[in-house]
Amino acid sequence: MATVNKNLSHYDQSTIPNAANMRFGIVVSEWNSEITDNLYKGVEKALLDNGANADNIVRWDVPGSFELIYGATLMGERLDVDAIVVLGSIIQGETRHFEFISQAVAQGIKDLNMQIDIPIILGVLTDDTLQQSIDRSGGKHGNKGIECGIAAIKMAHLRNQFSDEE
Ligand code: DLZ
Numbered sequence: 282m283a284t285v286n287k288n289l290s291h292y293d294q295s296t297i298p299n300a301a302n303m304r305f306g307i308v309v310s311e312w313n314s315e316i317t318d319n320l321y322k323g324v325e326k327a328l329l330d331n332g333a334n335a336d337n338i339v340r341w342d343v344p345g346s347f348e349l350i351y352g353a354t355l356m357g358e359r360l361d362v363d364a365i366v367v368l369g370s371i372i373q374g375e376t377r378h379f380e381f382i383s384q385a386v387a388q389g390i391k392d393l394n395m396q397i398d399i400p401i402i403l404g405v406l407t408d409d410t411l412q413q414s415i416d417r418s419g420g421k422h423g424n425k426g427i428e429c430g431i432a433a434i435k436m437a438h439l440r441n442q443f444s445d446e447e
Contacts, residue, residue: 290323290423292431298438300333305433306362307338308352310405312345313370319418320368320404323426324433331434346371346405347382350389357397363437366429369405370414383407400436404429
C-alpha cells in the first residue's frame, strides 16, 4: 500500500507488546536534520507510549544516511540493545547520489540484519521533494518514526521470545 493511503502514525495499541523491559538504540542521520529529528521524536513517542523506559533508549548521531550502516554495526557490537532503528532522509537532488545512497543504505541494513542477532529497523525516507519528507515525518501522512518504533517493539519481542529459552 502506498503511504499516501496509509497514515504512518496509526496502529492498534492493543496488539503491541509491552516494551517495559526492552532496550533500544536509535541511529540518526544529521543530513536533513529538520526531518530526522522529527522521525526521532516519532520513534521515541512510540516506545514511551508502549511502556519503554526513557533510560533504555540510546541515541547516536551520524553525519549522513550512508553512515547509518557503520553506526548500526558499531551499536550492535557495543551496546546491549534488543532492537536498533536507523533514521535518515534522502531527498532527490540533481545528481545520482540519491540512487547510490538509497540503495547502499537499504542493502547495508539488509546485510546487517542477516549478520547480527539484533533486528535493525529501516527508517529512511527517500522522497522526491522536501514537502514529501515533511508529510511523512509528522505531517499529513503521519510519522514514519512511529511506524519504526512499533516495528522495533514487535521485533524485539520476537527476538526475546527465543532468547528466553536459552
Ligand atoms: C552527499 C549526500 C547527499 C547529496 N544527499 C544526502 C541526502 O539527501 N540525505 C542524506 O542522509 N545524506 C546525503 N548525503 C550524505 C551521505 O549520506 C554521506 O554522509 C556522505 O556521502 C559522506 O559519506
